[in-house]
Amino acid sequence: MEENLKELIAKAIHEIDLSLNLKELEKLRVKYLGKKGLITDLKKNIAKLPKEEKPQAGKLINQASVKIEEALEDKTKAIREKLLEEKIEEEKIDVTAHFDRKTSGHLALINQTLEDLEAIFQNMGFDVVEGPEIDTVKNVFDDLNSPADHPARSTSDTFYITHNVLLRPHTSSMQIRVMNEGKLPIKMVSAGRVFRNDEVDATHSPMFHQLECLVVDENVSMANLKATLETFIKEMFGDDIKLRYRPHHFPFTEPSLEVDATCPICKGKGCPACGNTGWSMELLGGGMVHPNVLEACGIDSEKYTGFAFGLGVDRIAMVKYGLDDIRLLYDNDKRFLEQF
Numbered sequence: 218m219e220e221n222l223k224e225l226i227a228k229a230i231h232e233i234d235l236s237l238n239l240k241e242l243e244k245l246r247v248k249y250l251g252k253k254g255l256i257t258d259l260k261k262n263i264a265k266l267p268k269e270e271k272p273q274a275g276k277l278i279n280q281a282s283v284k285i286e287e288a289l290e291d292k293t294k295a296i297r298e299k300l301l302e303e304k305i306e307e308e309k310i311d312v313t314a315h316f317d318r319k320t321s322g323h324l325a326l327i328n329q330t331l332e333d334l335e336a337i338f339q340n341m342g343f344d345v346v347e348g349p350e351i352d353t354v355k356n357v358f359d360d361l362n363s364p365a366d367h368p369a370r371s372t373s374d375t376f377y378i379t380h381n382v383l384l385r386p387h388t389s390s391m392q393i394r395v396m397n398e399g400k401l402p403i404k405m406v407s408a409g410r411v412f413r414n415d416e417v418d419a420t421h422s423p424m425f426h427q428l429e430c431l432v433v434d435e436n437v438s439m440a441n442l443k444a445t446l447e448t449f450i451k452e453m454f455g456d457d458i459k460l461r462y463r464p465h466h467f468p469f470t471e472p473s474l475e476v477d478a479t480c481p482i483c484k485g486k487g488c489p490a491c492g493n494t495g496w497s498m499e500l501l502g503g504g505m506v507h508p509n510v511l512e513a514c515g516i517d518s519e520k521y522t523g524f525a526f527g528l529g530v531d532r533i534a535m536v537k538y539g540l541d542d543i544r545l546l547y548d549n550d551k552r553f554l555e556q557f
Contacts, residue, residue, distance in 0.1 A: 222281045233288045330534040337452045338406045348391045356390040360513040361469040384412035388429035396514035402434035419542040426530035433523035442524035470504030497536045501528035
């Protein structure tokens with residue numbers, strides 16, 4: 218048996234030395250040491266030997282098994298080291314080589330505008346909060362004092378997922394979420410994507426961005442709203458910009474107003490960008506928070522008042538940068554993007 222084992226060990230080591238990869242080594246491991254391998258068969262046959270030969274046979278077979286295992290481990294280590302060296306050589310980078318320089322990317326114009334808006338309001342002491350783009354009818358319409366027959370509730374204006382769940386058509390739903398937390402006073406802004414069933418044209422898109430502002434405290438008045446708006450507009454567009462307030466109606470504010478700003482291109486003198494009116498398109502709408510909205514969120518409307526307004530981030534970007542088509546913000550035209 219001893220001579221046979223020596224021949225078996227020599228043959229195994231020779232085959233292991235000739236192996237070129239880990240797959241071949243695994244096959245040899247199975248051949249010699251696997252459940253049906255040659256060494257395993259020898260171990261099973263020990264039981265058939267005379268009693269006095271069993272100890273010596275077991276010792277010799279175990280020694281053969283150990284030698285084959287060591288040969289497999291040494292060869293495995295050698296192959297892995299060679300593979301690592303090849304990978305290092307293949308992935309080596311010559312830092313002294315001259316490569317074509319790639320231009321760095323930057324934030325898209327919408328993201329730049331969002332960051333600018335949030336920074337302005339943060340400097341004014343506002344908290345920036347975020348909320349879901351999918352919300353409930355209760356948060357989007359009911360608690361915002363929108364009547365059941367309001368046009369915005371129809372499927373022709375709003376994208377419904379179920380009867381009670383929808384893609385938010387405005388960020389005003391964040392007013393409700395923040396007020397329902399019950400922490401007063403409130404001074405927050407929330408920006409994000411909103412969705413409306415609009416046809417795509419130069420000034421409309423089914424997906425766009427809004428920023429909502431809400432202040433709730435004791436003795437908040439329309440004067441506070443106007444002062445906030447004027448500070449914001451001048452920070453965003455410069456000191457030369459003037460505002461024009463027009464009465465309007467929104468279910469969630471009373472009284473309500475819309476705000477126009479002088480054209481930032483001609484500074485109110487009139488130019489083709491503003492249709493020679495001197496005024497840009499409507500920038501935002503808002504007013505004093507309706508008492509029904511406060512009460513729906515458990516806030517005493519006799520003690521607390523507030524103001525709120527919402528603005529289209531896309532529209533702000535269009536006015537600030539003199540754009541005449543909202544689609545420029547989403548077309549991913551590199552010629553346009555590189556201008557900003």
